[in-house]
Amino acid sequence: MPLVEVAELEKSYRVGEMDVPVLRGINLQIEEGEFVALMGPSGCGKSTLMNILGGLDRPSRGRALLKGQDLGRLSDGDLARIRRDEIGFVFQSFNLIGRISNLRNVELPMTLKELPREERRDRAEELLEAVGLGHRLNYSPTNLSGGERQRVAIARALANDPSLILADEPTGNLDQKSRREIIEIMNELNRDGRTIVMVTHDIETTEYCSRVIWMIDGRVQEEPS
């Protein structure tokens, strides 16, 4: 069974009186351990697809399965649990919480999962050390560079050991050097067996990807392996 299975997936948004289609019938399978790049022009529906795969949005028609569960049929509460336990989000703008320390940012998904405090702390420290920020545990994310912030965000995405990492242009806001660092980290994660789907505009960042999926106008264009 593939980790992700998308069949005849359609999504449209209502704008005034009109239904505006964004996804027009997507068929797609992602196996465990893949590192997939999702590319295409702005407005082609990449982010919408990511949101549906991550349980933030619901399909209008068709199915999106994660580990065999139909995401469109789950309750809001179950979707929240899927996001918490199965998905690790990495955003272009990092989306860390500036008022709390890096350590607590990484702990947050585990706090939501109600893991014991000791376990949370140990794992958060471990993860931050793994991305090279063991010396920045109690700093606020606001005191970090962009590349460092994205590394904290990656540590947070890994907190509950998710089965799928969804990265939405993770290098979009970074300089050349940081971009390199993040791509190397993503590659390492993939080599450790993690499944990653990454939206990107930059062909350079796809060098480690096992597959690039092109999307145009709400459809998958081609799938060169």
Add this chain to the structure above:
Amino acid sequence: MKPKDMLEYVLLSFRADRRRALMSSLGIIIGVISIVALLSVGQGLYGGVTERFSDFDMDLITVRPGSGMGMGPGERPASTPEEPAEFDDRDVKIVENVLGVEAAYPLKTSRALLSYRGDNTSATVVGLSPENHDDLKEAVARGRFLTGSDYKAAVVSHEIAEEYFRMDISPGNQIRLYSDDEDRYMDFKVVGVLEEDEDPTYASNAGIYITHRAMEEFLDAGDYHYDSITVRAEDSAEVEDLAEKIEKELSRIHRNEAYNVEAMTTRFESMLEVLSMIKYALAGIGGISLVVGAIGISNVMMLTVRERTSEIGVMKAIGATAWDVRTLYLLDAGMLGLVSSVVGIVLGVLVSDLVGMVANIPQEVTVQSVALGLVFGVLITTVAGIYPANRAAVLDPIVALRGE
């Protein structure tokens, strides 16, 4: 998310954003201060008055000529406009003969100008029958009390003797009383000075006591009538029945005249009722400021939710449920309420002490006022947090994250 972790998260937020916490709590702090302070002052007034109506006054009944307008408890209903009753010694005798009456003291009160060694002040002159007033007799600090045979002799209150004139008045001194129109005067020899704080309810602080005989001559009026007859009951438990009996007896000769017979307990009760109303009215004013404070909290929280839109989006993206978010922001409001209420109570106690000291108003901080302050502070703040917390809970994470 566990409650303990939520609490920690909320407290961390307070620490990181002290300005927000302070701004939103200020309104609640002021509201709780006013509730506690106003309730304490109200309670103090209540307690102060209760204390002044000491036990021995509870067996008193007052008989007064009425206005004929049917005012107040115990007054006879006025079906037709009535003349005020005029009481004289015959009425005193009637009252004295009612079963259960221990004594009846007729009083006549008048304003007068008091002159002593060239200085003047206005004072209340009370005409009385000396033999009846053992309570005043016991309250004499210097000199002696009046006797039935005294004529141009006077006993003065502590205030008059020691606070109104450059020179204190002592027994043996001469004082001069001018009647209201100031064309007549009478000289009196002071025979006694009362103790401080000794003011039976029928007298006043600025009182000069003389005999009825002297009063009659001083006023120089054709008919001399008493202002009131104060009646002491044998049994304080039966004053209300006794008041009714006295009223019935008097009605025989004052058929179509207005007067009222009022037991002190009745007056005391209605006074307590009014005081209690004042107390809660004061608390109500405090409550209004608390509501205003709560609206302030609601506003600041709405701003906070807007400011933290992306944070709420992140929380949801990494697995927070609507329930988690709602509880988190309700707890935020509740904690603000708790902390501000405690601060408000401490400051409120200080403020009521200060007000009590500066304005010389009796005040009394009670468990009740502290509890009211705390409960209302926390409750109203939490209620104020419901709307913003719901707004946060129903935020669409995609919109919230895009809002960056």
